[in-house]
Amino acid sequence: xxxxxxxxxxxxxxxxxxxxxxxxxxxxxxxxxxxxxxxxxxxxxxxxxxxxxxxxxxxxxxxxxxxxxxxxxxxxxxxxxxxxxxxxxxxxxxxxxxxxxxxxxxxxxxxxxxxxxxxxxxxxxxxxxxxxxxxxxxxxxxxxxxxxxxxxxxxxxxxxxxxxxxxxxxxxxxxxxxxxxxxxxxxxxxxxxxxxxxxxxxxxxxxxxxxxxxxxxxxxxxxxxxxxxxxxxxxxxxxxxxxxxxxxxxxxxxxxxxxxxxxxxxxx
Numbered sequence: 001x002x003x004x005x006x007x008x009x010x011x012x013x014x015x016x017x018x019x020x021x022x023x024x025x026x027x028x029x030x031x032x033x034x035x036x037x038x039x040x041x042x043x044x045x046x047x048x049x050x051x052x053x054x055x056x057x058x059x060x061x062x063x064x065x066x067x068x069x070x071x072x073x074x075x076x077x078x079x080x081x082x083x084x085x086x087x088x089x090x091x092x093x094x095x096x097x098x099x100x101x102x103x104x105x106x107x108x109x110x111x112x113x114x115x116x117x118x119x120x121x122x123x124x125x126x127x128x129x130x131x132x133x134x135x136x137x138x139x140x141x142x143x144x145x146x147x148x149x150x151x152x153x154x155x156x157x158x159x160x161x162x163x164x165x166x167x168x169x170x171x172x173x174x175x176x177x178x179x180x181x182x183x184x185x186x187x188x189x190x191x192x193x194x195x196x197x198x199x200x201x202x203x204x205x206x207x208x209x210x211x212x213x214x215x216x217x218x219x220x221x222x223x224x225x226x227x228x229x230x231x232x233x234x235x236x237x238x239x240x241x242x243x244x245x246x247x248x249x250x251x252x253x254x255x256x257x258x259x260x261x262x263x264x265x266x267x268x
Contacts, residue, residue, distance in 0.1 A: 002058065009047075019045050022092070022095030026177040048087070068181070070192070089111045089112070094180075100119060110203040110205075133213045144185065158238075206231045210235040
């Protein structure tokens with residue numbers, strides 16, 4: 001299957017470990033190319049982002065509804081195999097679940113989970129969203145059933161972005177969202193998530209935001225506990241961390257973590 005991969009390379013020689021970014025639901029590789037891919041290329045990393053099957057310019061749109069977490073993990077593994085060296089993986093939301101599925105069976109230099117689906121699944125987070133943010137729950141169901149164009153812009157804008165993001169940008173980003181697999185929602189509830197086997201040799205950064213209606217603070221902290229680390233939280237941001245006006249704070253945190261983790265691994 002042909003998969004879209006967007007890449008940005010540094011001007012000079014690249015660091016030995018490349019980076020591979022995995023998007024969340026309804027998105028594609030483009031979401032990383034707004035800020036993150038150029039930023040990390042400037043830091044000396046060869047930075048790549050893939051569009052999972054049925055997303056962006058990747059093949060498989062006609063079979064998207066049935067795509068599973070295992071299918072997405074297979075997409076990730078195929079792109080990893082084509083890179084010049086094993087990459088550090090950065091996954092957001094659903095993409096964090098895909099990264100977890102990959103590292104369950106493969107060794108990687110490091111992993112970053114941003115507002116990620118937790119290892120124990122999304123049942124608790126989804127129930128919390130339905131109770132505390134019923135409008136978001138309703139519009140998300142509409143997006144799942146009828147496509148992103150069916151959702152109320154005002155509701156999804158407040159769920160995904162902070163108030164300081166201009167409406168013009170929010171419109172532009174939401175206009176680029178597309179459909180998502182119905183099967184993956186079932187898998188992410190917990191029925192398809194791998195049971196994480198702790199591995200102390202894997203450096204993992206777990207990140208979340210204080211205003212996340214999809215992956216609340218307690219779920220982020222439970223993810224961090226599963227990986228034996230402390231969660232890094234950003235107040236005043238919403239779920240789409242890589243598109244926020246303060247995106248650079250998130251990118252700086254990831255870069256500092258990767259610089260340390262990959263230097264230690266390279267030395268070892």
